[in-house]
Amino acid sequence: MTEDEQRVTKSHGRFAFIIPVYNHAATVVQVVSETLAFGYPVFVVDDGSTDETSQRLAEIKGINLLRHSKNEGKGAAILTGFMAASHVADYAITIDADGQHSPEDALKLINAIPAKKRPIIVGAREGMTASLGAHIPWTSRFGRKFSNFWVWMSGGPKLSDSQSGMRIYPLPEAMSLNIRARRFQFEVEILVQAKRKGIPILETPINVFYNLDGSRISHFRPFVDFLRNSKTFTRLIFTRIFCRH
Numbered sequence: 001m002t003e004d005e006q007r008v009t010k011s012h013g014r015f016a017f018i019i020p021v022y023n024h025a026a027t028v029v030q031v032v033s034e035t036l037a038f039g040y041p042v043f044v045v046d047d048g049s050t051d052e053t054s055q056r057l058a059e060i061k062g063i064n065l066l067r068h069s070k071n072e073g074k075g076a077a078i079l080t081g082f083m084a085a086s087h088v089a090d091y092a093i094t095i096d097a098d099g100q101h102s103p104e105d106a107l108k109l110i111n112a113i114p115a116k117k118r119p120i121i122v123g124a125r126e127g128m129t130a131s132l133g134a135h136i137p138w139t140s141r142f143g144r145k146f147s148n149f150w151v152w153m154s155g156g157p158k159l160s161d162s163q164s165g166m167r168i169y170p171l172p173e174a175m176s177l178n179i180r181a182r183r184f185q186f187e188v189e190i191l192v193q194a195k196r197k198g199i200p201i202l203e204t205p206i207n208v209f210y211n212l213d214g215s216r217i218s219h220f221r222p223f224v225d226f227l228r229n230s231k232t233f234t235r236l237i238f239t240r241i242f243c244r245h
Helices: 004-010 028-036 053-058 074-085 103-111 136-154 186-196 221-244
Strands: 015-021 041-049 064-068 090-094 120-125 168-171 200-208
Touching: 004 028, 004 064, 015 028, 015 074, 015 103, 015 186, 028 053, 041 053, 041 074, 053 064, 064 074, 064 120, 064 221, 074 090, 090 103, 103 120, 103 200, 120 186, 136 221, 168 200, 186 200
Parallel strands: 015 041, 015 090, 041 064, 120 200
Antiparallel strands: 090 168, 120 168
16 A cells, blocks of 8 residues: 555554454465455354365465354354454454455555444445446345345345445444354344444445456355345335334
8 A cells, every 4th residue: 555545544543354264274364365465353254165275275475364164154254353353453354365456455445434333335346237247146236136136125235235245344334243144144144234234335346357257256145145135225225114212
């Protein structure tokens, strides 16, 4: 980062990267290396990988490596990262390990933090519509629209990309939210619970990259995760209607 960029980021507080990883041996080294260039603490959470991810991570110097003995889910990995990062940072920057995000976009998220506020900043991935992103998997486009609508219906914020994994979370506010989901659903539930607790939620545009050569590994399973999403949204809507104080 330039001196001007460092000055801007320091004015907001201390930052750390959290990278949840599960069987991303092909992409994780590049993602982690690019985040290390920021000079922030980097916490990589290996969520029970069974491929060569562990070996690749062991070769990277300068990271804080955390491991789950078995796969517990993306949300569980993020929470493990939150706990570790909270000792050295005021904010956690989450980024997926599959290479779809540009770590450089973290500056866009940081610069979107308004003065005297501690919001969640969601990186809204640009170019994911059918007309602009024909190479984007249909499951990603459909899932995004499905999630956006039901996050809003559950009492959460009205967003254009509620499924984006590149975000800034204020610590310890995010850790104080009683999130029950531990897999992909964590990232939508935390938005709803944050809105209910009065934590501001903002979006800022970021880039997205989907490799056409098939090297990107996604662990999203349309049928299973659709059912899990539906269960989570049903619970959130129920509590919105019947558990008001």
